[in-house]
Amino acid sequence: xxxxxxxxxxxxxxxxxxxxxEKALTRQAEDYLKVIYEIEQGGSPAxxxxxxxxxxxxxxxxxxxxxxxxRLGLVKVERYRGARLSASGRLIALQLIRRHRIIESFLxxxxxxxxxxxxxxxxxxxxxxxxxxVDRMADALGNPTADPHGAPIPTVAGRVDERRLAxxxxxxxxARARVVRMSDRDPxxxxxxxxxxxxxxAILRLVEREPFDxxxxxxxxxxxQSIGATAAAAVYVEKxxxxxx
Amino acid sequence: xxxxxxxxxxxxxxxxxxxxxEKALTRQAEDYLKVIYEIEQGGSPAxxxxxxxxxxxxxxxxxxxxxxxxRLGLVKVERYRGARLSASGRLIALQLIRRHRIIESFLxxxxxxxxxxxxxxxxxxxxxxxxxxVDRMADALGNPTADPHGAPIPTVAGRVDERRLAxxxxxxxxARARVVRMSDRDPxxxxxxxxxxxxxxAILRLVEREPFDxxxxxxxxxxxQSIGATAAAAVYVEKxxxxxx
DNA sequence: ACAATAAGTTAGTACGCACTAACTTATTTC
DNA sequence: GAAATAAGTTAGTGCGTACTAACTTATTGT
Numbered sequence: 437x438x439x440x441x442x443x444x445x446x447x448x449x450x451x452x453x454x455x456x457x458e459k460a461l462t463r464q465a466e467d468y469l470k471v472i473y474e475i476e477q478g479g480s481p482a483x484x485x486x487x488x489x490x491x492x493x494x495x496x497x498x499x500x501x502x503x504x505x506x507r508l509g510l511v512k513v514e515r516y517r518g519a520r521l522s523a524s525g526r527l528i529a530l531q532l533i534r535r536h537r538i539i540e541s542f543l544x545x546x547x548x549x550x551x552x553x554x555x556x557x558x559x560x561x562x563x564x565x566x567x568x569x570v571d572r573m574a575d576a577l578g579n580p581t582a583d584p585h586g587a588p589i590p591t592v593a594g595r596v597d598e599r600r601l602a603x604x605x606x607x608x609x610x611a612r613a614r615v616v617r618m619s620d621r622d623p624x625x626x627x628x629x630x631x632x633x634x635x636x637x638a639i640l641r642l643v644e645r646e647p648f649d650x651x652x653x654x655x656x657x658x659x660x661q662s663i664g665a666t667a668a669a670a671v672y673v674e675k676x677x678x679x680x681x
Numbered sequence: 682x683x684x685x686x687x688x689x690x691x692x693x694x695x696x697x698x699x700x701x702x703e704k705a706l707t708r709q710a711e712d713y714l715k716v717i718y719e720i721e722q723g724g725s726p727a728x729x730x731x732x733x734x735x736x737x738x739x740x741x742x743x744x745x746x747x748x749x750x751x752r753l754g755l756v757k758v759e760r761y762r763g764a765r766l767s768a769s770g771r772l773i774a775l776q777l778i779r780r781h782r783i784i785e786s787f788l789x790x791x792x793x794x795x796x797x798x799x800x801x802x803x804x805x806x807x808x809x810x811x812x813x814x815v816d817r818m819a820d821a822l823g824n825p826t827a828d829p830h831g832a833p834i835p836t837v838a839g840r841v842d843e844r845r846l847a848x849x850x851x852x853x854x855x856a857r858a859r860v861v862r863m864s865d866r867d868p869x870x871x872x873x874x875x876x877x878x879x880x881x882x883a884i885l886r887l888v889e890r891e892p893f894d895x896x897x898x899x900x901x902x903x904x905x906q907s908i909g910a911t912a913a914a915a916v917y918v919e920k921x922x923x924x925x926x
Numbered sequence: 927a928c929a930a931t932a933a934g935t936t937a938g939t940a941c942g943c944a945c946t947a948a949c950t951t952a953t954t955t956c
Numbered sequence: 957g958a959a960a961t962a963a964g965t966t967a968g969t970g971c972g973t974a975c976t977a978a979c980t981t982a983t984t985g986t
Contacts (some may be wrong), residue, residue, distance in 0.1 A: 484934055497974055499935055547817045564809035572792045729964055742944055744965055
């Protein structure tokens with residue numbers, strides 16, 4: 437069993453500690469770190485409102501939590517300017533993302549989940565799975581480097597390919613590209629794209645783009661498709677003059 | 682992501698509800714239900730102190746939680762007398778136990794965990810795994826009816842063999858018995874017993890018992906062992922005149 | 927440049943779930 | 957059966973994490 441919630445999280449046990457010893461974070465704190473990481477990948481510090489929106493909570497709640505995370509040394513907050521992860525916060529975020537992606541891979545490969553339907557389950561499990569379990573899953577999968585959506589899996593040490601990929605929405609007309617990766621957020625959207633052959637590995641060519649976020653025409657294999665701007669922005673690609681492998 | 686803690690647990694959404702609609706319980710509430718179930722298996726209502734001890738928290742905390750669980754219709758509390766699960770509380774407890782045991786089985790069979798070392802991991806995962814995931818695990822295992830420690834796995838509907846088994850400590854001198862099941866609580870103890878050949882399925886015979894909780898001598902296969910009362914109480918057996926199967 | 931709007935923060939509240947201290951009820955023992 | 961002990965409850969507190977309302981700071985548009 438072993439319950440006990442609040443107090444075993446504080447962890448004041450050593451004689452002195454320069455850096456506050458972060459033993460175990462709450463689910464919530466972990467989620468904050470993850471979304472801050474993801475927002476920061478966009479280039480700028482994570483704004484309160486953006487965090488709030490990602491988490492589906494009120495902005496006021498975020499202000500409070502950011503202060504606590506700052507106290508824990510996990511983020512650096514500049515008032516009215518947003519938050520950035522500290523080195524330790526970043527590590528935690530990356531470990532969570534590692535967990536998430538390995539779990540997704542495992543569920544798809546070993547338990548028959550669809551890759552369009554796995555996000556939510558992983559979202560809960562990533563907070564409950566031990567590092568050991570995640571490593572075992574990774575081993576069972578042959579230590580993959582990307583998850584079913586094409587997202588790179590960070591190493592235990594927190595190393596990961598952070599190159600920013602272009603999305604279909606960024607592609608110039610006429611370009612040929614390979615789908616590398618897609619957002620795992622919205623199962624509906626993923627199913628929609630899958631039905632149209634837009635999956636990691638697919639080769640496509642952008643045929644035409646209407647202005648004002650209008651429909652984007654492209655060929656996938658030899659089928660012609662037309663998708664909207666939101667869908668296009670969720671598909672990350674790599675330009676390829678020639679089909680490599 | 683999706684955080685939001687307190688409020689999505691209340692679940693007042695329908696026009697009217699005779700029975701309070703229990704949407705999702707907290708981890709803690711679930712743990713309470715589980716230990717109440719287990720204590721109740723002993724025959725009498727779960728006493729506050731017993732619950733507190735199992736959960737490693739103060740008795741006062743239990744009093745409070747019992748009132749909340751009673752408000753939710755999950756337990757019936759008689760003041761100063763202890764708590765019993767209601768039908769719905771019992772169902773939830775059994776589903777948790779189902780999760781726990783399937784997860785343990787999965788970890789052992791599919792991920793190479795030792796059966797002596799799996800309890801803690803399952804303890805966390807059982808609160809995070811969806812019913813769907815658990816069913817998939819069960820399928821992948823061929824829908825086993827007992828976990829690696831020999832404990833029966835409840836069905837989705839909450840049916841389970843609740844016969845009370847005798848432990849080695851209850852066995853009369855000279856009796857021959859088959860180990861059916863052992864407590865999964867203490868990994869140390871399990872390793873100790875495993876090393877002595879005392880595992881589910883083993884056949885043993887009680888040779889001698891010293892009084893005052895003294896050592897119990899028994900043969901396991903053709904080896905002779907002597908174990909203490911605590912260890913003996915953790916091993917559940919079924920008497921067998923003749924070795925069946 | 928300054929008003930309008932957007933973004934962010936503080937203050938006050940609530941609930942979950944733990945704690946300790948003090949009190950009450952049950953049980954045991956002489 | 958009364959005193960001693962054990963078990964259980966209430967009261968008050970603290971922390972995490974959410975909320976709304978009211979206020980402050982930044983940004984934007986004319």
